[in-house]
Amino acid sequence: MTIQVQKVVFNFVTTILIMGGYLFYVFEIQGDINLPKVLGTKFWGVFILELTMLMVLAKIILFILFAIFKKVNNRNKDEEDLGFIDERDKLIEMKSDRYSHWIAMFGFMVSMIPVSMGYSVHYMFITILSFGFVSSVMSDVWKIYFYNKGL
Template identity: 85%
Template sequence: MSIQVQKAVFNFVTTILLLGGYLFYVFGIQGDINLSKVLDIQFWGIFILKLTVLMVVAKIILFILFAIFKKVKNRNMDEEDLEFMDERDKLIEMKSDRYSHWIAMFGFVASMIPVSMSYSVQYMFITILIFGFLSALMSDVWKIYFYNKGA
């Protein structure tokens, strides 16, 4: 398995675990979330801001640990071999990013539908959150697919 596929699998798994852990923490452990609080726009704003900070900080720390682990595991390999990206790798990155951006843009447009139909704003936040999560996951899935396909 190439280093790029390992990074994509690692990113996929950590994204699921971090989001799942955060959702479990907010809605499971804290448990004092009642319906009136969930219907409040301030709750969703704080929820998404905290989630964004958590994901960025945790991903940085986890990828540093991933790089250290790969370096220790492959200490006899040349450093260029671990971080080398050729045109094929860049093309795969570009394809998967393009497809995930399409999902994110579709999600943004779809999130405007509940607002335009006079539904509450929390449906917009939930839609953006779901499509953003799907976009991040599908980017990694397409990277794995394109590397295994040999595109």
């Protein structure tokens, strides 16, 4: 497995674990406090902002640890650099990001349907959050597919 595929798989797994852990924390551990607030827009605004900050900070820390582990583990081996990106890697990233953005934009459009039908705003937040997570995961899945396909 190349270093690029390893980074993508690592990103895929950490995205699922961080999102799952945060959802478990908010709705299971803090459920008594948070469940009565679920219908409020303030709850969803804070929820998404906290999730965004957590994802960014956790990804930075985890990728630093990943780089340190790879350097220590492959000290004597001649392996490609973690930061090495060629034209093929850029093309794969552009294609997977394009498909991911299509899912995110479709999710945004779908999230407007409950609001336009007169439903509560929390349905919009749930839809945007769901499609955002799916687009992030699918971006990694497409990168793995394109790397294995040999694009």
